[in-house]
Amino acid sequence: MTAGAAIRQRSYLQGPGRLLLAPAILLLLAASIAPLLVTIKFSLSDYRLLFPDSSGFVGLSNYARLVASPDFVPALVNTLMLIAIVLAASIAGGLGLALLLDGSVIGRGGLRLLVISPFFVMPPVSALLWKNLLMQPVSGFFAWLAALFGLPAYDWFSHAPLLSIALIVAWQWLPFAALILLTSLQSFDRELREAAQLDGASPAAILRHLLLPHLARPIAIIVMIETIFLIGVFAEILVTTGGGTASTDLAFLVYSQAMLQYDIGAASAAGLVAVVFANILAIFLIRAVGRSLEA
Amino acid sequence: MSGIVLEGVTKRFGDHLVTDGIDLVIPDGAFTVFVGPSGCGKTTLLRLIAGLEDIDSGRLLIDGVDAAQTSPAARGLAMVFQSYALYPHMTVRANLGFALKVARRPRAEIAERTEQVAEMLNLTPFLDRRPGALSGGQRQRVAIGRALVREPKAFLFDEPLSNLDAELRAQMRIEIRRLQQQLGITAIYVTHDQAEAMTMADRIVVFRDGRVEQAGSPSEIYRNPASRFVAGFIGSPRMNFLGGAIAAKHGAVTIGVRPEHLAIDPAGTISAAVQAIEYLGSDSFVHLGAQSGETLIARGVPDLDFRPGDTVQLRIAPGAVHRFDADDRAMPAPAPAPGANIFEETV
Amino acid sequence: MRTRRRYRAIATMFAWAASLTIAFPLLWTLLTSFKTELEAVSFPPRFLSFDWTLANYRGILAEGDYLHSLINSVIVAGGSSALVLALAIPAAWSMAFAPTRRTRGILLWMLSTKMLPPVGVFIPIFLFYRDWGLLDSRTGLVLLLAAANLPIAAWMLFSNFRDVPGEILEAARMDGASLWQELVSVLAPLALPGIASTFFLVFTLAWNESFWTLNLVTTEATPLTAFIAAFSSPQGLFWARLSAASILSIVPVLLIGWLCQRQLVRGLTFGAVK
Numbered sequence: 082m083t084a085g086a087a088i089r090q091r092s093y094l095q096g097p098g099r100l101l102l103a104p105a106i107l108l109l110l111a112a113s114i115a116p117l118l119v120t121i122k123f124s125l126s127d128y129r130l131l132f133p134d135s136s137g138f139v140g141l142s143n144y145a146r147l148v149a150s151p152d153f154v155p156a157l158v159n160t161l162m163l164i165a166i167v168l169a170a171s172i173a174g175g176l177g178l179a180l181l182l183d184g185s186v187i188g189r190g191g192l193r194l195l196v197i198s199p200f201f202v203m204p205p206v207s208a209l210l211w212k213n214l215l216m217q218p219v220s221g222f223f224a225w226l227a228a229l230f231g232l233p234a235y236d237w238f239s240h241a242p243l244l245s246i247a248l249i250v251a252w253q254w255l256p257f258a259a260l261i262l263l264t265s266l267q268s269f270d271r272e273l274r275e276a277a278q279l280d281g282a283s284p285a286a287i288l289r290h291l292l293l294p295h296l297a298r299p300i301a302i303i304v305m306i307e308t309i310f311l312i313g314v315f316a317e318i319l320v321t322t323g324g325g326t327a328s329t330d331l332a333f334l335v336y337s338q339a340m341l342q343y344d345i346g347a348a349s350a351a352g353l354v355a356v357v358f359a360n361i362l363a364i365f366l367i368r369a370v371g372r373s374l375e376a
Numbered sequence: 377m378s379g380i381v382l383e384g385v386t387k388r389f390g391d392h393l394v395t396d397g398i399d400l401v402i403p404d405g406a407f408t409v410f411v412g413p414s415g416c417g418k419t420t421l422l423r424l425i426a427g428l429e430d431i432d433s434g435r436l437l438i439d440g441v442d443a444a445q446t447s448p449a450a451r452g453l454a455m456v457f458q459s460y461a462l463y464p465h466m467t468v469r470a471n472l473g474f475a476l477k478v479a480r481r482p483r484a485e486i487a488e489r490t491e492q493v494a495e496m497l498n499l500t501p502f503l504d505r506r507p508g509a510l511s512g513g514q515r516q517r518v519a520i521g522r523a524l525v526r527e528p529k530a531f532l533f534d535e536p537l538s539n540l541d542a543e544l545r546a547q548m549r550i551e552i553r554r555l556q557q558q559l560g561i562t563a564i565y566v567t568h569d570q571a572e573a574m575t576m577a578d579r580i581v582v583f584r585d586g587r588v589e590q591a592g593s594p595s596e597i598y599r600n601p602a603s604r605f606v607a608g609f610i611g612s613p614r615m616n617f618l619g620g621a622i623a624a625k626h627g628a629v630t631i632g633v634r635p636e637h638l639a640i641d642p643a644g645t646i647s648a649a650v651q652a653i654e655y656l657g658s659d660s661f662v663h664l665g666a667q668s669g670e671t672l673i674a675r676g677v678p679d680l681d682f683r684p685g686d687t688v689q690l691r692i693a694p695g696a697v698h699r700f701d702a703d704d705r706a707m708p709a710p711a712p713a714p715g716a717n718i719f720e721e722t723v
Numbered sequence: 724m725r726t727r728r729r730y731r732a733i734a735t736m737f738a739w740a741a742s743l744t745i746a747f748p749l750l751w752t753l754l755t756s757f758k759t760e761l762e763a764v765s766f767p768p769r770f771l772s773f774d775w776t777l778a779n780y781r782g783i784l785a786e787g788d789y790l791h792s793l794i795n796s797v798i799v800a801g802g803s804s805a806l807v808l809a810l811a812i813p814a815a816w817s818m819a820f821a822p823t824r825r826t827r828g829i830l831l832w833m834l835s836t837k838m839l840p841p842v843g844v845f846i847p848i849f850l851f852y853r854d855w856g857l858l859d860s861r862t863g864l865v866l867l868l869a870a871a872n873l874p875i876a877a878w879m880l881f882s883n884f885r886d887v888p889g890e891i892l893e894a895a896r897m898d899g900a901s902l903w904q905e906l907v908s909v910l911a912p913l914a915l916p917g918i919a920s921t922f923f924l925v926f927t928l929a930w931n932e933s934f935w936t937l938n939l940v941t942t943e944a945t946p947l948t949a950f951i952a953a954f955s956s957p958q959g960l961f962w963a964r965l966s967a968a969s970i971l972s973i974v975p976v977l978l979i980g981w982l983c984q985r986q987l988v989r990g991l992t993f994g995a996v997k
Contacts, residue, residue: 091821092430093447097902098821101813102829105873108810112870113836116844116851123846178741184734192738194981195746201980202749203931205952206969210752213962220764222751228767255745260988302992313840316933316948320955335842336938339849349846356843428893449899461894465912474908475898522898 117356123349130343143350152326152334153351157358160330163247164311164362168304170251175258175303176296180288182259183266193260200256204316211249212238212321238321242328246317254310258303265299266292312359331355377529377562378440379404380425385434387420394420396586397434402530402564403579407556410566411573412583413609418566421583422532425564427451439529454523455532458539460515462507468494468518469503475526493521496555513544520552530562537572549576570610574598582606604704607632613661615698616672622646628699628707635661637696638674640682644691648672650684664690756780756966763962779967789968792950796972798861799936799946800929803868807876807925808918810869815880816906820892830881833874841871841934852939861944867935872925879924879990883917884910920986923979927987930976947972 127139147153182192199207215222216237224234237245269292277287315332322328324337331351338348380402387395395417402408410418423429425436427448436443443451454475463471469490470477476486494500497517507515516536523531533552537545553576556563567573573580574594582589582597582605590602601607607615615632623631640662648664651671660676674690682688699707743750755763757775783789818826848867849858857863887910895909911918936948951972954965980987 091428092445093427094821095823098817098823101821101902102817105810105814105833105877106829108866108870109833109836109873112848112867113839113844116847117839119847120843178738178745181734181738181741184731185738186731187735188739192742193984195742197980197984198746198749198977201927201931201977202973203948203951203976204933205937205948205955206973207748209951209954209965210748210969213965214751214755215748220766220768222768225767252745252748257988257991260984261992264985264988306992309838309840313842313934315841316937316952319937320952323955332840332842332934335845339846340938345846345850352840352842352845355840359838359840359843426897428896448893448896449901453897455894455897457890457894459888459890461888461890463891463895463909474895474900478898478900478904478908522894526898 120349120352123345124353126346128345128349130345139346143346144354147347147350147354150347152329155326156329156331156334156351157354159243159328160312160332160355160358162243163250163314163330164308166244166247167251167254167311168307170247171254171258171307172262172300172303174251174255175260175262178255178259179262179266182263196259197256199253202253204253205320207253208246208249208317208320211245211252216245242322242325246314246321246328249317249321250311250314254307257307261299261303262296265296269295308362309359312355312362331358377404379562380439380530380564381435381437382421382425383435383437385421385424385436386432387417387424387429388432394586395424398586398588400581400588400591402562404562405560406578407553407563407565407576408579408581409573409577410564410581410583411568411570411609412589414568416583417586418568418583419534422455422534422564422566426453426455426532428455452529453532454526454528454530456519456523456534456536458535460507460519460536462515462518462522464507467504467506468499468510471507471518472499472503472521472525475522489525493524496524497521512540513548516540516548520555524555524559528561530564531556533563533565535567537567538569545572552576571612574610580610582609600706601632601698602706604630604632604700604706607698607700607706613673613675616670616674618666618668618670618672620668622668623699626697626699627710629702630700630704632698632700633692633696635673636675637693638672639691639693640674640676640688641691642689644689646690646692647687648690650682650686650688652684664688666690752966752969754966755963756970758963758966760960760963763966764960779963780971782964783968783971788950789971792945792947793971795861795944796930796946796948799864799868799944800926802861802865803872803929804922804926806865806869807872808922811873811876811880811921812906812911812918814877815884816910818877818881819884819887820889830878833877837871837874845934845938849939858939859941859943863939864935864944864946867939868929868932871932871935872928875928875990876921876925879921880914880917883914883921886917887913920983921990923983924987924990927976927979 124143125138125140127137127143178196182189182196185192213221218224218234218236218239221234223237227234273291274287277291282290313332314330315336318324318328318330318333319336324333324341329337332355335348335352335355338344338351342348382398382400382402385395385398385400386393398421410421412418420429424431425438427443427446431444438446438451438453463474466474472493473486473490476489481489490503491500494503497520499514499517499521502510502514502518507518510518516539519536536552537548540548549572552565565573565576577594579591580594580597581591584605590597590606592600597606597610601610604617608617611634613635615634616638617630617632619630623629646666648666650662651665652663653676654661654663662674662676664672664674666672672690695709699709701707754770756779757777758769758773759776759778762769762773818830852858852860852863857866891913892905892909895905900908930946931948933948933952936946937952940946940949951965951968954961954968957965
């Protein structure tokens with residue numbers, strides 16, 4: 082008889098049950114819900130740290146100003162693009178890697194160690210390593226690679242800051258996607274695959290008609306988890322470009338409005354947009370991915 | 377300890393009525409067995425007594441005190457679970473001593489009691505092993521030992537032997553009974569095995585669909601079953617039931633005759649065809665098909681001079697007919713007609 | 724089948740090539756950390772034929788900043804993880820063994836707080852911390868990171884606890900154990916593997932956390948994330964030192980990740996992928 086068998090009220094457990102749950106709930110209320118409510122309040126107020134006397138309810142004017150500001154739409158677009166690029170790259174790359182790992186025989190353990198590593202590297206380190214050791218146009222590793230092929234070195238951060246940042250973030254998340262897909266692949270009934278092969282199905286066909294539907298669920302989960310974290314990409318931007326229109330996302334916009342321009346009201350509005358965005362995006366993406374893969 | 381009293385104890389799980397207004401008195405020092413088919417509510421009732429579930433309505437008195445508000449830990453009862461529920465990460469010694477440790481008894485006392493109980497149950501060589509390294513029977517004994525160590529007001533057993541093989545089960549039955557008698561502690565034992573109930577109990581309570589069908593001593597229940605259900609549940613092989621004309625002759629809707637009271641006798645009046653014979657050496661059970669269609673079992677004597685396919689006559693021993701009315705309740709034995717010879721055979 | 728074996732051989736080759744490519748940035752960093760600054764920026768880059776030196780490591784360790792940040796990281800990650808366990812274990816017990824009709828809703832609500840991007844609560848928390856002297860404090864970080872990781876920990880422990888047979892806890896109660904004794908003497912030892920991997924996951928997330936640790940600290944409570952972030956505005960040549968500092972900063976959690984990778988990845992998906 083395991084614990085989760087049925088919801089049976091037992092009086093001698095009710096009191097302790099509530100008591101033991103309370104501290105956790107209180108901390109979450111205090112650290113998440115309460116501040117969120119305050120953010121909502123600020124977003125509807127005129128609150129600027131440089132002008133502490135101005136205050137009071139201003140309705141949606143912060144939002145109006147935000148939408149009209151030249152920074153907002155680029156930030157929104159950047160956020161979307163960042164998420165799209167990272168999701169596509171990490172999932173496609175993760176799938177490829179998972180297929181390779183699944184089919185390989187020698188040194189699986191070592192392979193996993195290599196593959197999982199980027200995931201555990203702290204974002205500031207990842208970003209600085211890529212920016213300085215790899216992407217630096219004068220003596221970075223990529224510059225050397227380009228020279229081998231007779232190409233000019235590419236100044237990543239000058240010409241394509243958002244792409245560069247997306248690349249760094251995708252590198253960090255690829256292991257996560259790869260491992261989840263690998264686990265899912267390994268749980269795929271071998272016999273089903275062999276039956277299909279005997280039926281004359283090509284590997285590509287097997288991939289498309291059998292594996293992908295099976296992988297629909299883990300992919301949906303990857304999309305959901307990554308999206309939650311990708312909305313908040315911050316450190317990579319801070320240590321590489323320090324902002325700038327071309328590479329600011331919503332999270333950085335909030336930061337710069339609050340910490341650099343001291344406009345609490347506007348920053349709070351942006352923050353809320355980010356929150357709503359996060360939820361909508363997650364729901365929408367999961368549905369879309371699920372539907373397209375099962376079709 | 378003045379025993380355990382249940383008054384109108386009712387329990388529901390969702391819409392399902394699991395126990396329905398149970399009234400029961402569990403006498404102190406007696407070995408009471410709750411028996412019945414699966415799903416009849418006997419285990420739930422045990423858990424209600426233990427305090428592991430809440431009573432929806434009714435009263436439960438343990439040693440004269442209303443126990444409804446008392447947590448399981450405070451009721452002073454000890455339970456032996458069907459799965460033993462031993463602490464896998466503790467040694468046998470620690471398992472046995474846990475309750476005393478929890479009660480903050482002095483270490484010397486814990487050691488002494490633990491060793492005493494281990495002695496009693498032949499567990500001394502295993503004291504430093506973990507449950508994972510023990511056999512089923514040994515784990516069973518640790519589970520019992522854990523209950524013993526506490527000197528509880530009563531023992532509650534939840535089908536403790538059902539995971540053991542037949543031989544071990546028979547052995548443990550006797551041991552458990554012996555221990556209980558030795559210590560004189562009240563015991564409530566739940567089982568679905570009627571043979572276990574019969575051999576172990578001072579008092580049997582037969583349950584069905586959440587209600588008490590009958591409560592009494594083993595011989596009472598065997599000899600005077602209160603309903604057709606009890607009559608058919610207790611006793612192996614099962615009681616024979618006959619309806620139709622033969623039952624009507626006895627003034628009942630159904631009559632029941634135990635296999636040992638059904639003799640193959642040329643002078644008998646019931647015709648039946650022999651279908652199979654179970655020969656056990658000391659006993660044999662003859663499976664027959666009556667003309668009226670029922671399958672009967674008769675306990676035969678060793679010298680058999682018939683074969684499957686033969687037709688034989690059956691005779692019911694005098695006074696051995698159990699009569700049941702249309703509601704399957706037992707009807708009292710008919711008063712003998714004035715002047716009748718009560719030793720004459722029933723036909 | 725011959726083709727099967729060939730396929731596997733090719734797959735293995737490509738798998739190793741791909742894996743090394745993915746791990747390359749880290750391998751390159753490791754290599755660079757043993758070079759002198761001049762060698763680090765040499766073009767074309769040197770692969771193995773250079774003067775290996777430990778000067779960078781010695782330099783980083785000698786400076787006060789690294790050790791100061793290391794201690795902060797350990798305190799903040801360790802402290803918040805301990806706090807998370809202190810809150811999540813009882814909460815998971817409650818949800819697993821004393822569930823009510825609301826339990827499922829509460830669990831989902833907890834997960835939903837995780838979907839909140841930090842920027843949504845950044846400003847109030849920043850202002851609150853400023854006004855209450857919690858800015859640049861390890862305590863402040865511990866509290867916040869604990870709240871951030873609590874939902875994941877609660878979920879992981881909840882699903883672990885459900886695998887513990889309820890009857891063992893009932894036996895403990897019949898033995899007279901109080902709630903505390905039940906948790907400490909019976910549940911915790913039984914669920915130890917799950918509790919350990921939850922701790923490691925939460926520790927890893929806290930160690931790598933790069934929003935609060937960058938925005939709420941200045942000098943006193945800087946963990947390694949902030950220490951490394953400072954390299955983004957350096958003076959002069961610094962690649963070799965950056966590499967050494969990076970290696971020193973990521974090794975603890977990298978080791979943890981290597982050891983517990985399965986449980987950690989699983990925990991991060993809220994158990995949705997087994």
